Amino acid sequence: MVNERGRTVTATPPAAGGLGDLLRSQALSRGDAPLLRFVGETRSYREVDAQTERLAHVLLNRSIGRGDRVALMLPNGLDYPTAWLALAKLGAIAVPINIGYRSADLAHVLRDSGAKLALTTAELEPRIREVDGALPIETPERLAPELAAAPSTPVPVDGGSGDDLLNLQYTSGTTGFPKACMLSHAYWLNLVVRCRELADLGEDDVCIAAQPFTYMDPQWMAATMIGCGGALEILPRFSASTFWRSVRDSGATFTYLIGTMPLLLLRQPEDPAERDHRLRLVSCSGIVPELHAEFERRWNVPWREAYGMTETGLDLHVPIDDAASVGSGSVGRPALGKEARIVGAGDAPLPDGEAGELVVRGGVMMQGYWNRPEETASTLRGGWLHTGDLAVRAPDGSYRLVGRLKDMVRRGGENVAAQEVEAVIATHPAVATVAVIAVPDELLIEEVKAVVELRDGAVVTAPELHAFAAERLARFKVPRFWAFAGDLPRTPSARVEKHKLDAGREDCWDATAETVR
Missing domain, CATH: 3.30.300.30 (ANL, C-terminal domain)
Structure with missing residues (x-):
């Protein structure tokens, strides 16, 4: 299908299916087209689909099934998305764990999630053993012989879909150790649609991801590229000195940069070769407004702000063609299906121009915090999710962040x-x-x-x-x-x-x- 901008898009996510069903559907239509690329290795839609089926069969042999939690403590590469998608096909629940976690935060996540199995590397396995000696642990190396012999046919179970959970995504909270957002298949499929619209993505697009895969960003990038029929280039890590070379060599057309990434890139010596790329859009969050125009000048590509949370998905964004927003600090207007407002004391709505808490609703958001009913009720009150961020709404309906309520x-x-x-x-x-x-x-x-x-x-x-x-x-x-x-x-x-x-x-x-x- 060709959209109104002349770009080819494929596959609307199945209404009743899950992320695993979307991959199966796209494997039939995209076949040998590239889906995942990492350090010179490319896997097509058909190969990723087959590999995830094999892993699903192997995990099923270990009694992993619907609703079981599986910890994924894996570095960037092909193993993480393969494991995540295999769990989606089983109806199991992924528990992403930051590979930097040490004894305190690691023990909390394993205990709080009730993980039944951990998938990790040989290097990281001792760290898990230190805090939980009884938890079954598997590594890609140990699984390799069994995977080679496993069938690539669809795993014979009723996989996850709709309101079934796919992730317990841990995020820093204000009341102690990380708390897990319960994210369903519907949450991810809704993100596929919203992010595809944000960047006008289609079959000829390549997204490049430099963040750790246990974070939200590479996960939604992978799901979005499956949904639009494009490819995802995975970098081992973010490197300011080599990032633009990776962008050029991969033929990337879209990326998302946050935190210190833009500033670290700006501090690199300017090189005309940085402008030799196919990027159509850099989506970003929280960039310095005074440097916004410089980012666009230096790399000759639009940078557009977007706002979202693990709890909510994509809430606000600036359209690609809104050049007037550059340098304004605006994070845009509500995404399709979302509503936003600014509230003050007693959650009463505030007028334009007055700072208050940003609250959002609509779309598909988290189902709540795992094992945290009181915090869920506090955050999701009055039909609105309270972000804890302070913002101001402009008369044109756009929003600008000005602070936060969270500790x-x-x-x-x-x-x-x-x-x-x-x-x-x-x-x-x-x-x-x-x-x-x-x-x-x-x-x-x-x-x-x-x-x-x-x-x-x-x-x-x-x-x-x-x-x-x-x-x-x-x-x-x-x-x-x-x-x-x-x-x-x-x-x-x-x-x-x-x-x-x-x-x-x-x-x-x-x-x-x-x-x-």
């Missing part, structure tokens, strides 16, 4: 929950209380700072506390700056008054410089 640190492209970090540091025997706050940073937007109150008579150094935290938390969550306070300021109800703490870098131990500033 979070936005470190580059990562959201770090202050309470999660505090909970780990507080287990050190020398620590009485700790407060984690954000420190402004030129590159990462914010850095993590811990202000520690010690127990009476306790003695411990900042480097010792840093090493303690680094053994238990993913690297991006470990505070860079450490300070000590005799008594942290508190409210009458004994809560730490974080707004009274020094958010500067002076008189702190800096883990990067390994010295007191």
